Amino acid sequence: MSTAPVLQIAPRLVGPRLEVDLGAVAANTRFLAGRATGDLMAVVKADGFGHGAVEVARTALGHGASWLGVATIPEALQLRAAGLTAPVLSWLNPLDADWSRAVGAEVDLAVSSREQLDAVLGCTIGARVHLRLDTGMARDGAAPSEWAALCRVARAAERAGRVRVVGMMGHLPCADEPAHPANGLGRTRFAWGLMTARAAGLRPHARHLAATSATVLDPLSHHTMSRVGAGLVGIDPSRRLPAGTLRGALRLTAPLVEVRTVRAGTSVGYGHTWTAARTTRLGLVPLGYADGLPRLASAGAEVGVAGSRCAVAGRISMDMTVVDLGSTSAQVGDEVVLIGHGDGEPTVREWADWSGLLEHEVLTGLGRARVTRMVARRADVRSLS
Ligand SMILES: *Cc1c(COP(=O)(O)O)cnc(C)c1O
Numbered sequence: 001m002s003t004a005p006v007l008q009i010a011p012r013l014v015g016p017r018l019e020v021d022l023g024a025v026a027a028n029t030r031f032l033a034g035r036a037t038g039d040l041m042a043v044v045k046a047d048g049f050g051h052g053a054v055e056v057a058r059t060a061l062g063h064g065a066s067w068l069g070v071a072t073i074p075e076a077l078q079l080r081a082a083g084l085t086a087p088v089l090s091w092l093n094p095l096d097a098d099w100s101r102a103v104g105a106e107v108d109l110a111v112s113s114r115e116q117l118d119a120v121l122g123c124t125i126g127a128r129v130h131l132r133l134d135t136g137m138a139r140d141g142a143a144p145s146e147w148a149a150l151c152r153v154a155r156a157a158e159r160a161g162r163v164r165v166v167g168m169m170g171h172l173p174c175a176d177e178p179a180h181p182a183n184g185l186g187r188t189r190f191a192w193g194l195m196t197a198r199a200a201g202l203r204p205h206a207r208h209l210a211a212t213s214a215t216v217l218d219p220l221s222h223h224t225m226s227r228v229g230a231g232l233v234g235i236d237p238s239r240r241l242p243a244g245t246l247r248g249a250l251r252l253t254a255p256l257v258e259v260r261t262v263r264a265g266t267s268v269g270y271g272h273t274w275t276a277a278r279t280t281r282l283g284l285v286p287l288g289y290a291d292g293l294p295r296l297a298s299a300g301a302e303v304g305v306a307g308s309r310c311a312v313a314g315r316i317s318m319d320m321t322v323v324d325l326g327s328t329s330a331q332v333g334d335e336v337v338l339i340g341h342g343d344g345e346p347t348v349r350e351w352a353d354w355s356g357l358l359e360h361e362v363l364t365g366l367g368r369a370r371v372t373r374m375v376a377r378r379a380d381v382r383s384l385s
Helices: 022-035 045-050 053-061 073-081 099-104 114-123 144-159 181-199 212-217 348-355 359-364 378-384
Strands: 017-021 039-043 067-070 088-090 107-111 127-132 163-169 206-210 225-228 250-255 258-262 280-285 302-305 308-311 321-324 335-339 372-376
Touching: 017 022, 022 039, 022 053, 022 212, 022 225, 022 372, 039 053, 045 053, 045 359, 053 067, 053 073, 067 073, 073 088, 073 099, 073 107, 099 107, 099 114, 099 127, 107 114, 107 163, 114 127, 114 144, 114 163, 127 144, 144 163, 144 181, 163 181, 181 206, 206 212, 212 225, 280 335, 302 321, 348 359
Parallel strands: 017 372, 039 067, 039 225, 067 088, 088 107, 107 127, 127 163, 163 206, 206 225
Antiparallel strands: 017 250, 250 335, 258 280, 280 321, 302 308, 302 335, 308 321
């Protein structure tokens, strides 16, 4: 749960710190809202991609988003508990989910099958549902062969006053590759699904297919709303936007806790995978893979120290990482930037490339237990004034 203290002035570092820049989230939201031809849903699942669901949601709502989206009902209830009153959609729940609590909290529910519809109808009256069609993922949503029947049953329940079908949703598997044939097929299937739903008597007013990539690249997919998650926190999944269009919102820093001088030929860390080529100074950073630094990045990774780049020396271990301080004059207590916003600081995209992970994986894996989370609102205030 997000109870991050508000960062006023940078205090002297006392330990690893993860800072979220809501000004970047605000700017990203404004950019995406400008690209979307319809409404904007801010997707804040997985704790807002590791940035704090409530803070990201509140910021996005203040800068152009009008809906919130999450995977699970508990995630939706967290937003309601924080006092957010915007429409919230939850789209991934087991059959025995707490549907009645969700409906009581005015959470919209995605429904993919007759079983799910029956489960919702079994314990609620008047739920607002979004029927979900598989538009090419073969992952979630009703198969086209089951769609017409799902629409008919939903319409019958609607006529009986038991449910309200307010929306329809799909998801595109290859939207980050604009030339991929799955995009046209997905759009066609969504249009067919809508016709079928209307033929059954349904009038879903919220119709949404596009996530971040399609919001940016494929206006034909926008319908009445776009659901964006990655873009809010600065990820451009298609890597087609000019650098800096979307801003990274997270900064991960830690102080050096030890510094030592080693001679050429000294090998470092588990497996001795790195050996000093010259006499150098090594710094110890108190963050490791248990805090979300991808171990697979060990060989290529760099960190920022006093405006310079320093290579990671040897394997990232569970709790700590050694860096080659080279010619810097860094001392114990000085700040190391593991992830920054650019300007020479290592970015999330670089960590993803060094490790072979997605940027999403890097961000959602970052520290919970041992990292102080701070939310910086200064940039947000500046952007509002
Ligand atoms: C995660 C998710 C999104 C957001 O996708 P991004 O590419 O992160 O914008 C949208 N819709 C659904 C169903 C999702 O699961």
